[in-house]
Amino acid sequence: xxxxxxxxxxxxxxxxxxSFKDITxxxxxxxxxxxxxxxxxxxxxxVDYDVIVAPEARGFIIxxxxxxxxxxxxxxxxxxxxxxxxxxxxxxxxxYGADELQVHVDAITPGLKVLVVDDLLATGGTVKAVKDMxxxxxxxxxxxxxxxxxxxxxxxxxxxxxxVESIVQYEF
Amino acid sequence: xxxxxxxxxxxxxxxxxxSFKDITxxxxxxxxxxxxxxxxxxxxxxVDYDVIVAPEARGFIIxxxxxxxxxxxxxxxxxxxxxxxxxxxxxxxxxYGADELQVHVDAITPGLKVLVVDDLLATGGTVKAVKDMxxxxxxxxxxxxxxxxxxxxxxxxxxxxxxVESIVQYEF
Numbered sequence: 001x002x003x004x005x006x007x008x009x010x011x012x013x014x015x016x017x018x019s020f021k022d023i024t025x026x027x028x029x030x031x032x033x034x035x036x037x038x039x040x041x042x043x044x045x046x047v048d049y050d051v052i053v054a055p056e057a058r059g060f061i062i063x064x065x066x067x068x069x070x071x072x073x074x075x076x077x078x079x080x081x082x083x084x085x086x087x088x089x090x091x092x093x094x095x096y097g098a099d100e101l102q103v104h105v106d107a108i109t110p111g112l113k114v115l116v117v118d119d120l121l122a123t124g125g126t127v128k129a130v131k132d133m134x135x136x137x138x139x140x141x142x143x144x145x146x147x148x149x150x151x152x153x154x155x156x157x158x159x160x161x162x163x164v165e166s167i168v169q170y171e172f
Numbered sequence: 173x174x175x176x177x178x179x180x181x182x183x184x185x186x187x188x189x190x191s192f193k194d195i196t197x198x199x200x201x202x203x204x205x206x207x208x209x210x211x212x213x214x215x216x217x218x219v220d221y222d223v224i225v226a227p228e229a230r231g232f233i234i235x236x237x238x239x240x241x242x243x244x245x246x247x248x249x250x251x252x253x254x255x256x257x258x259x260x261x262x263x264x265x266x267x268y269g270a271d272e273l274q275v276h277v278d279a280i281t282p283g284l285k286v287l288v289v290d291d292l293l294a295t296g297g298t299v300k301a302v303k304d305m306x307x308x309x310x311x312x313x314x315x316x317x318x319x320x321x322x323x324x325x326x327x328x329x330x331x332x333x334x335x336v337e338s339i340v341q342y343e344f
Contacts, residue, residue: 013256020256028245028279037240051200057229061236061248068209068237073200076233084185084192107200
């Protein structure tokens with residue numbers, strides 16, 4: 001299957017100049033959704049991991065099914081105020097301003113092997129923050145997987161030392 | 173399995189007096205996560221549906237794996253500004269103030285049989301809005317499923333005529 005054909009590209013969303021990659025057209029196509037999740041799993045077929053970690057909200061759509069199918073734990077990364085138990089709060093810089101993410105501290109135990117996934121790798125700011133959070137709690141990030149990668153934004157330079165896999169690539 | 177034992181209850185979150193049902197302890201336990209999703213699917217084993225619809229963000233953790241396993245489409249309901257194609261925006265009242273949700277209009281075609289799912293049925297305000305959105309686009313809501321139901325909040329009274337299933341019940 002050519003997964004790229006199942007992605008809807010919408011120009012100038014959310015702002016002018018951005019060519020938005022819409023995965024909802026994959027989700028409404030059971031064959032395509034299954035193929036995407038299967039390819040994500042296959043990309044890390046030789047990697048040993050304990051849990052899958054994903055940031056809200058689209059990351060949940062990829063990470064939860066992967067975890068369930070692979071019989072691994074799933075750890076959600078959330079915006080502040082959503083996780084009820086003790087959290088680590090992490091502030092990271094965006095192009096304009098800053099953002100915050102939280103993770104339950106008891107969800108990442110020292111030595112835990114973590115696969116970080118999301119739907120899209122763009123600048124990499126969010127998943128870099130997720131990686132730093134996992135590492136701060138003593139977890140080991142053994143890989144990062146994305147359905148789509150925007151290669152022209154060169155996020156991999158920021159994620160050096162980590163194995164990064166993507167299923168479909170666009171320049172921008 | 174007693175799924176209730178896998179749910180972490182945290183008092184006074186997000187505000188005093190609320191006894192928060194934390195499902196992240198299910199998600200980090202692969203047996204429990206699998207059991208919960210399997211029970212959700214089993215609860216609608218006799219129901220014919222085309223797609224699963226779920227509101228962000230925890231709804232995605234339940235709905236996406238169910239859809240994938242049942243080989244159905246998955247339609248995310250999102251906060252405003254997240255969905256890139258043509259959307260229906262729906263405003264609904266909360267206890268204090270109002271909230272808005274969006275759905276891609278081409279994701280719900282007339283006559284489509286829709287199963288609405290979320291992690292928790294509390295007052296039912298959000299899923300009532302989801303139901304109204306689906307119906308406004310001509311879809312047929314054939315059921316609503318929840319991992320957890322807070323029976324004391326009597327959401328079912330607002331969802332009359334719809335089959336509602338839940339796996340674990342608390343009064344509040």
